[in-house]
Amino acid sequence: MKCRKCGTTAVINMRQHRLSLCQECFLEWVPHQVQRTIEKFHMFVPDDRVLGAVSGGKDSLALWDILLSLGYSADGIYIHLGISDGDYCDVSQQKVECFAAARDVRFQVVNVAQEYGQSIPQVARRKRGRSTCGTCGLVKRHIMNQVACDGRYAVLATGHNVDDEAAVLFQNALHWATGYLARQAPVLPASHPRLARKAKPLIRLYEREMAAYALLRGIDYIYDECPYSKGATTLFYKDLLNQLEEKSPGAKQQFYLSFLQARREGRLLPMKSGQVDMSVCQRCGQPTTAPELCAFCRLWD
Amino acid sequence: MKCRKCGTTAVINMRQHRLSLCQECFLEWVPHQVQRTIEKFHMFVPDDRVLGAVSGGKDSLALWDILLSLGYSADGIYIHLGISDGDYCDVSQQKVECFAAARDVRFQVVNVAQEYGQSIPQVARRKRGRSTCGTCGLVKRHIMNQVACDGRYAVLATGHNVDDEAAVLFQNALHWATGYLARQAPVLPASHPRLARKAKPLIRLYEREMAAYALLRGIDYIYDECPYSKGATTLFYKDLLNQLEEKSPGAKQQFYLSFLQARREGRLLPMKSGQVDMSVCQRCGQPTTAPELCAFCRLWD
Numbered sequence: 226m227k228c229r230k231c232g233t234t235a236v237i238n239m240r241q242h243r244l245s246l247c248q249e250c251f252l253e254w255v256p257h258q259v260q261r262t263i264e265k266f267h268m269f270v271p272d273d274r275v276l277g278a279v280s281g282g283k284d285s286l287a288l289w290d291i292l293l294s295l296g297y298s299a300d301g302i303y304i305h306l307g308i309s310d311g312d313y314c315d316v317s318q319q320k321v322e323c324f325a326a327a328r329d330v331r332f333q334v335v336n337v338a339q340e341y342g343q344s345i346p347q348v349a350r351r352k353r354g355r356s357t358c359g360t361c362g363l364v365k366r367h368i369m370n371q372v373a374c375d376g377r378y379a380v381l382a383t384g385h386n387v388d389d390e391a392a393v394l395f396q397n398a399l400h401w402a403t404g405y406l407a408r409q410a411p412v413l414p415a416s417h418p419r420l421a422r423k424a425k426p427l428i429r430l431y432e433r434e435m436a437a438y439a440l441l442r443g444i445d446y447i448y449d450e451c452p453y454s455k456g457a458t459t460l461f462y463k464d465l466l467n468q469l470e471e472k473s474p475g476a477k478q479q480f481y482l483s484f485l486q487a488r489r490e491g492r493l494l495p496m497k498s499g500q501v502d503m504s505v506c507q508r509c510g511q512p513t514t515a516p517e518l519c520a521f522c523r524l525w526d
Numbered sequence: 527m528k529c530r531k532c533g534t535t536a537v538i539n540m541r542q543h544r545l546s547l548c549q550e551c552f553l554e555w556v557p558h559q560v561q562r563t564i565e566k567f568h569m570f571v572p573d574d575r576v577l578g579a580v581s582g583g584k585d586s587l588a589l590w591d592i593l594l595s596l597g598y599s600a601d602g603i604y605i606h607l608g609i610s611d612g613d614y615c616d617v618s619q620q621k622v623e624c625f626a627a628a629r630d631v632r633f634q635v636v637n638v639a640q641e642y643g644q645s646i647p648q649v650a651r652r653k654r655g656r657s658t659c660g661t662c663g664l665v666k667r668h669i670m671n672q673v674a675c676d677g678r679y680a681v682l683a684t685g686h687n688v689d690d691e692a693a694v695l696f697q698n699a700l701h702w703a704t705g706y707l708a709r710q711a712p713v714l715p716a717s718h719p720r721l722a723r724k725a726k727p728l729i730r731l732y733e734r735e736m737a738a739y740a741l742l743r744g745i746d747y748i749y750d751e752c753p754y755s756k757g758a759t760t761l762f763y764k765d766l767l768n769q770l771e772e773k774s775p776g777a778k779q780q781f782y783l784s785f786l787q788a789r790r791e792g793r794l795l796p797m798k799s800g801q802v803d804m805s806v807c808q809r810c811g812q813p814t815t816a817p818e819l820c821a822f823c824r825l826w827d
Contacts, residue, residue: 398699399770399777401784403793461773465766469700472762476700483702492704495796 230254237437240474248441255438256291259426266411268424273379275299276421278369279324279332281317281447283439284384286324288427290444292382293328299382301325301332302372304365307344310452317447324444333376335368341525346453348524357453360524367521370511373421380422388432390425391481392462399462404501407494411485417503417512429478531555538738541775549742556739557592560727567712569725574680576600577722579670580625580633582618582748584740585685587625589728591743593683594629600683602626602633603673605666608645611753618748625745634677636669642826647754649825658754661825668822671812674722681723689733691726692782693763700763705802708795712786718804718813730779 226235228247235245246254262268269275275292279285279301292299303321308314318334325332338344345364349357373381390409397405415422427435439446454460470477487493503512506519513519518526527536529548536546547555563569570576576593580586580602593600604622609615619635626633639645646665650658674682691710698706716723728736740747755761771778788794804813807820814820819827 399781401781401788401794403788465769468766480700480702487702487704491796493702493795495792 236441237434239431239434241431241470241478242475251437252441255287255430255434256295258429259288259291260295262411262429263424263426266424268382268412268426269297269380269422271296273297274377276369276373276376276378276381277301278365278381278383279303279321280384281320282384283444283446284386284389284427284432284435286320286384286444286446287435287439287442288382288384289324289330290328290442291438292426293330300330300376300378302369303332303334304368305334305336305338306361306364307336307338308346308452309344311449313447313449313452316449320445320447333372335372337364337368343525352524358457361453363520363524367509367511367519370419370421371509374419378421380424382424382426384427384435385425386427386430386432386435387478387481388463388466390428391466391477392459394481394484395462395466396458403494406484407488419505419511428481431478537742538735540732540735542732542771542779543776552738553742556588556731556735557596559730560589560592561596563712563730564725564727567725569683569713569727570598570681570723572597574598575678577670577674577677577679577682578602579666579682579684580604580622581685582621583685584745584747585687585690585728585733585736587621587685587745587747588736588740588743589683589685590625590631591629591745592739593727594631601631601677601679603670603682604633604635605669606635606637606639607662607665608637608639609647609753610645612750614748614750614753617750621746621748634673636673638665638669644826653825659758662754664821664825668810668812668820671720671722672810675720679722681725683725683727685728685736686726687728687731687733687736688779688782689764689767691729692767692778693760695782695785696763696767697759704795707785707789720806720812729782732779 226238226245227233228235228250229245230250231247233247236248237251238245275297277285277289277292277299279289281303289299289301301321303318305314305318321332338347341348343351345361346357348364349355349360352360355363369381393409394406396402397409411425411428413423466477466480484493501514503514504516505511506513506515506522507517508522509519511519511521515523527539527546528534529536529551530546531551532548534548537549538552539546576598578586578590578593578600580590582604590600590602602622604619606615606619622633639648642649644652646662647658649665650656650661653661656664670682694710695707697703698710712726712729714724767778767781770781785794802815804815805817806812807814807816807823808818809823810820812820812822816824
């Protein structure tokens with residue numbers, strides 16, 4: 226198998242793109258894809274200060290690596306969730322620390338238990354109506370938004386790849402959750418002074434490509450999935466989409482990108498269906514759909 | 527396992543409805559579901575003359591049986607496609623003949639090869655741009671429409687169950703084919719004098735329920751799938767949906783019915799997105815989107 230660009234031996238064959246590349250060309254190709262995505266969706270510009278949400282996993286560390294290599298000014302935010310099974314959070318924090326130290330870049334840690342008195346597993350056990358993953362998502366979104374706003378970053382960048390986005394889209398399509406369908410986007414504008422702009426520069430790249438990128442760049446990341454993700458519905462949807470991709474390479478990306486296109490062209494979801502009335506949380510000041518306290522602040526009562 | 531209605535031994539457990547029924551209650555329950563569907567979607571009324579599209583398979587023969595037992599005046603139309611592998615069409619025609627003779631009901635046969643000079647496999651081989659299944663669908667839709675219009679039937683009823691509809695919806699959602707999404711419906715009005723009203727009274731029932739109904743009613747149907755359906759994409763989509771249903775009973779029906787609801791409420795597609803400009807075929811007089819001859823008439827040139 227030869228590299229399509231230079232003819233030397235290829236290290237990866239991407240059936241979905243009908244493209245085989247050698248290590249050197251692949252490590253050029255990935256950042257080029259990311260740069261194209263950033264430009265196409267007007268995510269941010271070179272002068273913008275970017276805050277990368279890093280978990281210690283392959284996608285977020287690779288994203289940070291790519292943003293730095295493309296010349297963007299990118300700091301990191303790591304949230305320690307207090308998940309102690311297999312030292313999950315301690316190990317992933319170490320991965321982020323090593324990454325940042327080797328590149329001499331800035332990153333900030335928010336330790337949920339230290340900051341708010343309880344870890345994610347503790348607060349999830351107390352709040353029986355919410356799943357652990359639901360609680361975790363809520364807490365992470367809140368803290369990332371707060372750090373991005375407080376630090377006056379132009380944008381918060383997350384490492385969602387096309388597998389992640391397609392799985393969420395699949396879930397929302399299976400339930401025809403039109404409100405969620407209307408709001409799922411590569412870039413979300415800062416529609417409120419206390420709401421950070423959000424961008425997902427990896428949405429055109431497959432999970433497998435990100436794993437290969439991290440490996441070939443020598444990025445040391447945490448291999449384990451979060452211990453709470455076992456049996457998660459999202460993983461089941463990813464499995465179904467993988468079967469689809471296996472049968473028809475490119476189907477996953479096509480599913481996601483044709484959704485964005487249909488919506489952009491006004492063929493799907495009538496205008497304004499994604500709009501939600503917002504008020505402001507009386508405790509933290511972040512926008513919320515609740516009348517007094519936002520869901521995050523109510524967690525700790 | 528006890529029947530939820532009468533307490534005797536159940537013969538079927540429908541996890542998706544959390545309902546176990548004995549033979550007698552199940553054979554009452556199925557027609558009741560069909561009657562509710564006919565009324566809810568205003569498909570037809572007791573005085574209407576119904577034309578049932580029958581293939582010799584379990585769904586269409588069970589539908590015919592149910593319509594008759596509900597007191598509707600229902601004739602049948604069988605289309606002989608000229609598929610000779612395993613005597614597929616001859617055997618299925620016999621099943622329809624036996625069914626009709628036993629109940630003394632009227633049915634009409636259209637033999638494609640006799641009527642138009644070539645069987646479906648023959649014309650499909652000649653038309654390389656079209657798949658066999660695509661050609662077959664086109665021919666069947668044309669003939670059924672013609673027979674329904676010529677016979678002045680109020681409605682053409684087909685045996686699509688929720689598995690069929692969910693698979694088509696799944697395919698259209700995976701490609702965000704918004705034109706198709708706009709037109710997939712439980713009932714299609716006769717929007718033109720040469721376009722029959724169409725209805726799908728089985729859309730709330732699972733394939734498994736229809737198989738059980740046919741079995742328990744002693745309906746002799748053709749078990750084999752069409753030999754050309756092997757490896758069909760629709761079967762692959764049905765398999766993915768079955769995995770979903772296995773994990774979450776009811777998911778398939780929920781997927782389909784919540785789609786209808788979202789669209790009805792105007793949350794999914796912009797108004798009028800299903801409308802297509804129609805002209806009339808200069809040979810057969812049926813509506814078409816083509817400028818002169820419809821796709822059916824062009825098949826035979």
